[in-house]
Amino acid sequence: MKINLNQQLVVKTLSIDFKPKILPDGQLIFELNEERKPYFITDAHRDAPVGFGVKVSTNKKVYYIQRRVSDSDSGMQVIRATLGSVSDFDNIAQARDEARRYVQQMKQTKRNPNKVKRETHASELMIKEIFEQYRRHLTTRSKPAKPNTLLVFDKAQNRLSDWANLRVKDLSGNEILRKFDEIAVKARTAAEQTFRWINVAVKYAIEIEAINAQTQQRKPSIIYNPFTILAVQKKYRTRSELEDSYREKNIRNPLSPRDTLKQFLDALYYKRFTNRLGADYLLVTILSGTRKEESASLCWREKLTDEEAKRTNYVDLKNRLLFFYDTKNRNNHTLPICDAMYRILEDRKYLLDEVNVGTSYKNKYVFPARSKFSKAGHYSDSKELRIKICEEAGIVKLGMHDLRRTFGRIAEELVSYAVVKRLLNHKNTTDPTERYADPHWDRIKEALQRIELNILSKSSNLYNSLLASSKYQPIASIEQEIKEVE
Structure with a gap:
C-alpha cells in the first residue's frame, strides 16, 4: 500500500489495531485489523526514495528501505533493510535521508547494509x-x-x-x-x-x-x-615446566613394574571376589591401555545394530576385537582381544547372562551401571575402589589415567616405538613416516599379547586365575618358591 507519509501519521496515527485503506475517491480511512497482523506501507511522498516505508507490528514501528539491485550472479535481487525504530529518528525527513545512504550502499556492495554493518564491526x-x-x-x-x-x-x-x-x-x-x-x-x-x-x-x-x-x-x-x-x-608453562609441576604435585603416578604393579594386581585379584564389576573394569583398562571413558562405555557387539556399531565402542568376542569410536584424536581405534582379556570378557558375558536369565532385560554394556537410575547407563566411577586398593596395596595415589601410563611404560620396554604409538592410539599428523610405518595387525596382536602376559606375570594369583592352562603353565608364587627352597 502506498500512502503519502508524514510525521503525524507515522508517529501518532498508525497502529497494529487499525490498518489504513484508501477508498476509490482517494479518501484515507482506517479499518479494524482484527488479526493484528503486521503490515507495510510504502511512502508515496515526492521526497521519499523509491522503496522507503514503514512497517507496523505488534510492539514497534520501524522504517525500512527495499530495492531491486543488480547482481552479477543472479541477475536481480530484492534487498530489504531496516533503518531503525521510528522513535530513533527526529522526523521522517531524517529517515528518508538515511534510506538514501542505504540505497547507495546497496548499489555498491550488492548486499544488505545491516548485514555489512554487523560484519564490519568485528x-x-x-x-x-x-x-x-x-x-x-x-x-x-x-x-x-x-x-x-x-x-x-x-x-x-x-x-x-x-x-x-x-x-x-x-x-x-x-x-x-x-x-x-x-x-x-x-x-x-x-x-x-x-x-x-x-x-x-x-x-x-x-x-x-x-x-x-x-x-x-x-x-x-x-x-x-x-x-x-x-x-x-x-x-x-613449557613442557618441562609442566612435567616438573606434575612431579611436585604427585599428579602422574604410573605403577612400577618392580614393585607397585605387583602390589596393585595382588590387591585387585582379591577385589574380584567382592567387586567383580569394578575389578574387571580396572583390569580391562590396564590391559588395553585405553582411556577410562573408552573402556567404561564398551558394549556387546551382538546387542547393537549394524548402524549403532558404526558409532559405538564395542566388544566383539566372535572376532576377538575391541572397537573404539571417535576417540580423543578424532579417529576410530581397534585392538585385538588377547588371551587373558578374552577370558575376562567371556566370563563377564556369562555372569551377566546368568543374572538376567528368565528376564527380558538386555543391557548392552559390558560394565553396566550399578544403579538403574544412572544417566550414563554404564559403570563410570572407580574412585572408591581405587582408594581401597591403594590402601591395601600400600600405594600412595593412583588415578585412572595412571593405568594407561603403566601400560605405556610396560609397552615401551617390550615393543617398538611405532607399535607403542599404535597401541596407545597416538597420532602425529606432522610425521610423514608414520603413514609408511604403520604396524601390521598380526604384529599388533603379538605385541599386545606380550604386554598382557608381562603385566599379569607380576601377580601369580591373577595370572593363574586367568591364564593357567595347557597353553600357559601356572606361575609359582613367591611363597611357594621360598617353601621349595627350604
Whole structure:
C-alpha cells in the first residue's frame, strides 16, 4: 500500500489495531485489523526514495528501505533493510535521508547494509560474543567438539564472565596479564586453559573477519589479537615446566613394574571376589591401555545394530576385537582381544547372562551401571575402589589415567616405538613416516599379547586365575618358591 507519509501519521496515527485503506475517491480511512497482523506501507511522498516505508507490528514501528539491485550472479535481487525504530529518528525527513545512504550502499556492495554493518564491526565484538561465535564453530564443524571439550570451554567462559560485555579492542595487555595472574594464583592450569580458549576464539574471529573483508573488498576491522601478550610474556608453562609441576604435585603416578604393579594386581585379584564389576573394569583398562571413558562405555557387539556399531565402542568376542569410536584424536581405534582379556570378557558375558536369565532385560554394556537410575547407563566411577586398593596395596595415589601410563611404560620396554604409538592410539599428523610405518595387525596382536602376559606375570594369583592352562603353565608364587627352597 502506498500512502503519502508524514510525521503525524507515522508517529501518532498508525497502529497494529487499525490498518489504513484508501477508498476509490482517494479518501484515507482506517479499518479494524482484527488479526493484528503486521503490515507495510510504502511512502508515496515526492521526497521519499523509491522503496522507503514503514512497517507496523505488534510492539514497534520501524522504517525500512527495499530495492531491486543488480547482481552479477543472479541477475536481480530484492534487498530489504531496516533503518531503525521510528522513535530513533527526529522526523521522517531524517529517515528518508538515511534510506538514501542505504540505497547507495546497496548499489555498491550488492548486499544488505545491516548485514555489512554487523560484519564490519568485528572490532566491536564483546568477549561474550567472541565465545559464542567460537562455540557455534565447535558444535557445527564437520567433527563437532566432544561434550568434555565443551564443558572445559564453558568453564573458561565463566571464569571471564566479568569481561562479558567488554570489547576485545578495549582490553589492554596489562589488564590481560593482571587477569591471568589473578586466576593463576588459585589455579595455574585453569588460567592457562581459560586464556588459551579465549586466544583461539579471538584468532578465529580475526580469520572470519579477514574472509568477510576480502569478499566485501574492504579493510578488516580487527587484525590484532591482544591475548598474544601472554605468549610474548612467557606466561604459559613449557613442557618441562609442566612435567616438573606434575612431579611436585604427585599428579602422574604410573605403577612400577618392580614393585607397585605387583602390589596393585595382588590387591585387585582379591577385589574380584567382592567387586567383580569394578575389578574387571580396572583390569580391562590396564590391559588395553585405553582411556577410562573408552573402556567404561564398551558394549556387546551382538546387542547393537549394524548402524549403532558404526558409532559405538564395542566388544566383539566372535572376532576377538575391541572397537573404539571417535576417540580423543578424532579417529576410530581397534585392538585385538588377547588371551587373558578374552577370558575376562567371556566370563563377564556369562555372569551377566546368568543374572538376567528368565528376564527380558538386555543391557548392552559390558560394565553396566550399578544403579538403574544412572544417566550414563554404564559403570563410570572407580574412585572408591581405587582408594581401597591403594590402601591395601600400600600405594600412595593412583588415578585412572595412571593405568594407561603403566601400560605405556610396560609397552615401551617390550615393543617398538611405532607399535607403542599404535597401541596407545597416538597420532602425529606432522610425521610423514608414520603413514609408511604403520604396524601390521598380526604384529599388533603379538605385541599386545606380550604386554598382557608381562603385566599379569607380576601377580601369580591373577595370572593363574586367568591364564593357567595347557597353553600357559601356572606361575609359582613367591611363597611357594621360598617353601621349595627350604
